[in-house]
Amino acid sequence: xxxxxxxxxxxxxxxxxxxxxxxxxxxxxxxxxxxxxxxxxxxxxxxxxxxxxxxxxxxxxxxxxxxxxxxxxxxxxxxxxxxxxxxxxxxxxxxxxxxxxxxxxxxxxxxxxxxxxxxxxxxxxxxxxxxxxxxxxxxxxxxxxxxxxxxxxxxxxxxxxxxxxxxxxxxxxxxxxxxxxxxxxxxxxxxxxxxxxxxxxxxxxxxxxxxxxxxxxxxxxxxxxxxxxxxxxxxxxxxxxxxxxxxxxxxxxxxxxxxxxxxxxxxxxxxxxxxxxxxxxxxxxxxxxxxxxxxxxxxxxxxxxxxxxxxxxxxxxxxxxxxxxxxxxxxxxxxxxxxxxxxxxxxxxxxxxxxxxxxxxxxxxxxxxxxxxxxxxxxxxxxxxxxxxxxxxxxxxxxxxxxxxxxxxxxxxxxxxxxxxxxx
Numbered sequence: 001x002x003x004x005x006x007x008x009x010x011x012x013x014x015x016x017x018x019x020x021x022x023x024x025x026x027x028x029x030x031x032x033x034x035x036x037x038x039x040x041x042x043x044x045x046x047x048x049x050x051x052x053x054x055x056x057x058x059x060x061x062x063x064x065x066x067x068x069x070x071x072x073x074x075x076x077x078x079x080x081x082x083x084x085x086x087x088x089x090x091x092x093x094x095x096x097x098x099x100x101x102x103x104x105x106x107x108x109x110x111x112x113x114x115x116x117x118x119x120x121x122x123x124x125x126x127x128x129x130x131x132x133x134x135x136x137x138x139x140x141x142x143x144x145x146x147x148x149x150x151x152x153x154x155x156x157x158x159x160x161x162x163x164x165x166x167x168x169x170x171x172x173x174x175x176x177x178x179x180x181x182x183x184x185x186x187x188x189x190x191x192x193x194x195x196x197x198x199x200x201x202x203x204x205x206x207x208x209x210x211x212x213x214x215x216x217x218x219x220x221x222x223x224x225x226x227x228x229x230x231x232x233x234x235x236x237x238x239x240x241x242x243x244x245x246x247x248x249x250x251x252x253x254x255x256x257x258x259x260x261x262x263x264x265x266x267x268x269x270x271x272x273x274x275x276x277x278x279x280x281x282x283x284x285x286x287x288x289x290x291x292x293x294x295x296x297x298x299x300x301x302x303x304x305x306x307x308x309x310x311x312x313x314x315x316x317x318x319x320x321x322x323x324x325x326x327x328x329x330x331x332x333x334x335x336x337x338x339x340x341x342x343x344x345x346x347x348x349x350x351x352x353x354x355x356x357x358x359x360x361x362x363x364x365x366x367x368x369x370x371x372x373x374x375x376x377x378x379x380x381x382x383x384x385x386x387x388x389x390x391x392x393x394x395x396x397x398x399x400x401x402x403x404x405x406x407x408x409x410x411x412x413x414x415x416x417x418x419x420x421x422x423x424x
Contacts, residue, residue, distance in 0.1 A: 010038075011036045016038065017040045017105065036369070036388030041081070042383070049083070060359050099396075101126045106201075108138065158184070166228055228246070251294040254333060264329075266332070
């Protein structure tokens with residue numbers, strides 16, 4: 001197999017990932033693999049591409065300030081990939097994908113259960129030509145079970161998987177069930193998929209055998225109910241919503257200051273005593289109702305209002321300064337402008353800038369992975385639709401320029417364009 005010369009050296013350099021996924025869970029997984037050095041070939045529909053390309057505004061603006069066809073949503077999870085636009089509904093397109101799969105190390109897909117089997121692109125078919133293939137299927141509900149046929153979206157999964165029942169303020173405070181502000185069910189599913197693929201790679205290194213991976217959004221969502229989920233299994237009590245409060249630690253939530261809210265995250269009894277001293281209320285730490293965390297949890301309805309009366313006497317910045325000095329965990333509630341201006345975030349490289357053909361440059365969120373010997377690399381901005389079709393198919397499958405042109409004329413391929421503004 002001919003490798004992509006633009007892919008930097010990394011922990012997964014030399015591996016080829018065939019990415020048949022779209023939206024967020026699969027692309028999150030494959031972006032991580034690309035950051036780690038794998039060559040990721042993203043298969044997209046000619047003329048349309050990944051659904052998220054149209055999920056805006058906001059859209060990236062070109063050098064003249066006009067909206068392009070590249071949404072911020074798409075840009076969030078598709079760097080370090082090559083875009084190959086192939087019509088999977090056509091026999092010729094299916095043959096091309098089969099050819100790439102025969103040469104790939106990893107395939108990631110999130111089609112509805114059974115869709116790829118009808119096209120001859122299921123694991124059982126492809127492993128006949130490539131028994132080393134690691135084939136990761138991401139779906140809403142898994143490859144088995146009574147819901148296997150259903151389409152799954154992050155919002156639905158947050159509701160069905162229980163996290164919405166734990167998020168938001170309680171009824172008596174005017175609250176209601178609330179989803180997380182980002183597609184966290186998708187993102188976590190993508191991370192579980194990445195871990196599974198790396199485990200399968202280790203198994204293949206030992207045995208030479210690939211395998212099928214079945215990851216579902218709902219399974220992943222239930223798995224990260226963690227302490228709340230196990231709390232229910234242990235006690236049988238269905239937990240309710242606590243707003244910003246913690247089910248088993250008090251005080252551990254937002255509190256009002258003179259100007260705005262701040263976070264107080266007292267993790268143990270010693271920190272609570274320090275807070276009470278700083279707040280001028282040492283008697284609270286001596287009160288048997290509040291001295292131990294378990295008692296503070298049992299008596300939160302009495303304690304939290306007392307703390308709120310104390311915190312309104314200083315500004316948030318004043319509280320953070322004095323509490324940090326005393327060794328009490330605390331912090332601000334930042335908006336995204338404040339997040340990306342934070343000196344810690346800047347120092348850690350969590351905002352990156354890459355060249356982009358439409359806009360000149362594009363700002364993206366960096367990877368949190370820091371490897372000493374094989375660091376992540378940012379080789380490519382999220383690609384324009386079909387930008388790499390000719391390069392990938394000529395390099396991996398040996399297609400000539402004439403063959404590529406013929407397939408493009410038939411509508412099987414989209415050979416890409418230089419960019420352009422968003423259609424209106």
